[in-house]
Amino acid sequence: MNKHIEIKVCTGTGGIAAGGLEVLERFQTCIEQAGLKAKTLTGCLTHRVGCRGLCARDVLVDVIIDDQKFTYQYIKPDMVERIVEEHIINGNPVSEWLVTEDYLSFYNKQQKVVLAMCGEIDPEDIESYISHQGYRAIEKVIKGMSPEEVIDEIKRSGLRGRGGAGFPTGLKWEMARNAPGDEKYIICNADEGDPGAFMDRAVIEGNPHAVIEGMLIGGYAIGAKRGYVYIRAEYPLAVERLKKAIEQARHKGYLGERIFGTDFGFDIKIKLGAGAFVCGEETALIASIEGKRGMPRAKPPFPVQKGLFGKPTVINNVETLANIPSIIIKGADWFASFGTEKSKGTKIFALTGKVKNTGLIEVPLGITLREIIYEIGGGIEGDRRLKAVQTGGPSGGCIPASMIDIPVDYESLARAGSIMGSGGMIILDETDCMVNVAKYFLQFTQSESCGKCVPCRIGTKRLLEILERITSGRGKEEDLKKLEKLSNDIKASSLCGLGQTAPNPVLSTLQYFRDEYEAHIFEKRCPAGVCRDLLTYTILEEFCKGCGMCLKVCPSGAIIGEKKKPHKIIPEVCIKCGACFEVCKFKAIKRG
Amino acid sequence: MEDKLETIYKRFKENExxxxxxxxxxxxxxxxxxxxxxxxxxxxxxxPPAMFYGIATFYSQFYLKPRGKNVITVCSGTACHVKGSEKLINSAIKELELPEDSNTTEDGLFTFEKVNCVGACSIAPVVIINKKVFGKMSAEKLVKELREIKKNE
Known part of the structure; x- marks a missing residue:
């Protein structure tokens, strides 16, 4: 009796960091060795698969025997032998390593459209994609739809750009189609620069062909023969898988001349980003592909009129493009059945920060933040109190815990002072200082500002200086007003999206967490205990057992005391690193 | 050096x-x-060489000086930041005894850098040591890894 056995090992960046490749290799050798003994193992398949979301529990392994699927979590190479022996050969799953119930609750509220195949198919094998209806959408389009019909279908689906701003994709395509000119381009923006976001990386690592197929359909619709993928060099695995996928697609005839025997020809080139956040802005990205400094220019003309090499150009985000094939196959109505009236479909978020289940999630738009944090995310780490949700990265804002019942859609997030953004969602708890968070983002935008326009170049620098002053205890009363005025000026007068949104983290924290700013300025106190200059460490004599742990870890020699007697911190020598606070088992060190 | 540059020049011509x-x-x-x-x-x-220089200094990926034999990269993306990447940065700088004006040690063994985000936020904080990604890093683990490399050099 030959059983059908399949083993799927997560080898996204998270999976590999946790040892995914070693686990895969171990499975292969264990099965090969065991195969000599047990005939049931011939024909056993081991696969690499892309990210399935819950990277915090990597390495995740699926063992599928006939149609029975078991998923293991936190698997290390030395655990493989036992799984092969007990589960695969003898048919008894190793119950203590299987995923627990809360693993399932991570998935219950999710709706996988773009990520449906991530974690199922082998991203390095085009046949695996084809066997899941891959390249059927482009076939349907080329053989039976006019470009106008394709655009109409996308328009009807209500798909909006997933890169952040939410511009209707069908409309963008139509504008490019109608722009005069024989030569047009489609660019896939995979320069995922928002810190705290990794949706695009996961999509390309897990299902690169969907992005290629989306570009093909877009190219057909707007009349482009060439596409570019502008991808971050910081994502080596995604780049490698995309390269492989493009080669395979060329080999199969899905890219190149005369696709499906028609006159339509299309090919894709990869351009590696060289590390500049501003290149997420469309005109800056175009300058970078042309080999120049990635600086934005004034719009109009918009890229759909005058883009790459001066030709009409559509720029779509990775996730937007990966949505296209399913819309074509399953129809606009199917896609529009997910989401809210103005925000259709699903959205991928990188759920990170102080939440229990960190990872990649895909949810129908309109879901509440509460559902995301407490049902999918499993609540806050260490059961601490939720303080805020940061969305939209450096261009977004912080939504306070009191507002987590708002639906996640483009309009509601904007009304709350944040933006949808590309999908970073960072959960902050009571131990996070909101002034520090604002300062963090300003450090980022200030150093990433390209310097072309004055409000952004100098304005962000001044904003940062004020925030640094406040967090170091030198804040003045008038600083709050200055922050507000300067923020609004920068928003109103900057050239591109980077500057226009850079003050958002400041404005939203000022709006919802003004009391924290005031505590820093008037009481010279950081309520969350983060801002170093405002902290003092003292030892509470009544709790100190004199164990000497703090003395040992103190890097500056600021702690003195005899063994078994209460110790003391010398304030002048203390560098406020907090090492003693963390190491004390008796809660004898007070931070305040 | 000339040969290598010729090859690059040829590739530039061929690949537009x-x-x-x-x-x-x-x-x-x-x-x-x-x-x-x-x-x-x-x-x-x-x-003009200034054009090259302008581009090289615009993008964070380019280096005008040779880099150390071992490259230590600490991610300072948002998720890593709220999970304590600052501590990792401080302990690495201290352990490596970096000179003030450079991110490469005097003996050329180590280059230390921060990057904006490596997109592995769910296993934050993240450190990359010679292209290998380490998730959920602590200051102690990082120092241990660094000492291990020093020992083997």
């Missing part, structure tokens, strides 16, 4: 390259952007 791709190729070959290479291309293409 641009100034960025030339710089990326030079760096791939030499590990940084040697001044000589820039002048060589400047002459070949009749493009």
């Amino acid at each position: 390259g641009n100034l960025i791709s030339i710089l990326q190729d030079i760096q791939e070959e030499f590990g940084y952007l040697p001044e000589k290479a820039i002048y060589w291309f400047s002459e070949q293409l009749d493009v």
Whole structure:
């Protein structure tokens, strides 16, 4: 009796960091060795698969025997032998390593459209994609739809750009189609620069062909023969898988001349980003592909009129493009059945920060933040109190815990002072200082500002200086007003999206967490205990057992005391690193 | 050096390259952007060296000085930041005894850098040591890894 056995090992960046490749290799050798003994193992398949979301529990392994699927979590190479022996050969799953119930609750509220195949198919094998209806959408389009019909279908689906701003994709395509000119381009923006976001990386690592197929359909619709993928060099695995996928697609005839025997020809080139956040802005990205400094220019003309090499150009985000094939196959109505009236479909978020289940999630738009944090995310780490949700990265804002019942859609997030953004969602708890968070983002935008326009170049620098002053205890009363005025000026007068949104983290924290700013300025106190200059460490004599742990870890020699007697911190020598606070088992060190 | 530059030049012609791709190729070959290479291309293409310099200093990926034998990268993306990447940065700087004006140690063994985000936020904080990704890093683990490398050098 030959059983059908399949083993799927997560080898996204998270999976590999946790040892995914070693686990895969171990499975292969264990099965090969065991195969000599047990005939049931011939024909056993081991696969690499892309990210399935819950990277915090990597390495995740699926063992599928006939149609029975078991998923293991936190698997290390030395655990493989036992799984092969007990589960695969003898048919008894190793119950203590299987995923627990809360693993399932991570998935219950999710709706996988773009990520449906991530974690199922082998991203390095085009046949695996084809066997899941891959390249059927482009076939349907080329053989039976006019470009106008394709655009109409996308328009009807209500798909909006997933890169952040939410511009209707069908409309963008139509504008490019109608722009005069024989030569047009489609660019896939995979320069995922928002810190705290990794949706695009996961999509390309897990299902690169969907992005290629989306570009093909877009190219057909707007009349482009060439596409570019502008991808971050910081994502080596995604780049490698995309390269492989493009080669395979060329080999199969899905890219190149005369696709499906028609006159339509299309090919894709990869351009590696060289590390500049501003290149997420469309005109800056175009300058970078042309080999120049990635600086934005004034719009109009918009890229759909005058883009790459001066030709009409559509720029779509990775996730937007990966949505296209399913819309074509399953129809606009199917896609529009997910989401809210103005925000259709699903959205991928990188759920990170102080939440229990960190990872990649895909949810129908309109879901509440509460559902995301407490049902999918499993609540806050260490059961601490939720303080805020940061969305939209450096261009977004912080939504306070009191507002987590708002639906996640483009309009509601904007009304709350944040933006949808590309999908970073960072959960902050009571131990996070909101002034520090604002300062963090300003450090980022200030150093990433390209310097072309004055409000952004100098304005962000001044904003940062004020925030640094406040967090170091030198804040003045008038600083709050200055922050507000300067923020609004920068928003109103900057050239591109980077500057226009850079003050958002400041404005939203000022709006919802003004009391924290005031505590820093008037009481010279950081309520969350983060801002170093405002902290003092003292030892509470009544709790100190004199164990000497703090003395040992103190890097500056600021702690003195005899063994078994209460110790003391010398304030002048203390560098406020907090090492003693963390190491004390008796809660004898007070931070305040 | 000349041979290698010729090869890069040929590739540039064949692949319709641009100034960025030339710089990326030079760096791939030499590990940084040697001044000589820039002048060589400047002459070949009749493009002023300042153009190259402008691009090289605009993007964070380019290095004008040779890098250390071991490259330690600490991610300072938002998720890593709220999970304590600052501590990792401080402990690495201390352990490596970096000079104030450079991110490479005097003996050339280590280069230390921060990057904006490596996109592995769910296993934050993240450190990359010689291209290997380490998730959920602590200051103690990082120092241990660094000492291990020092021992083997």
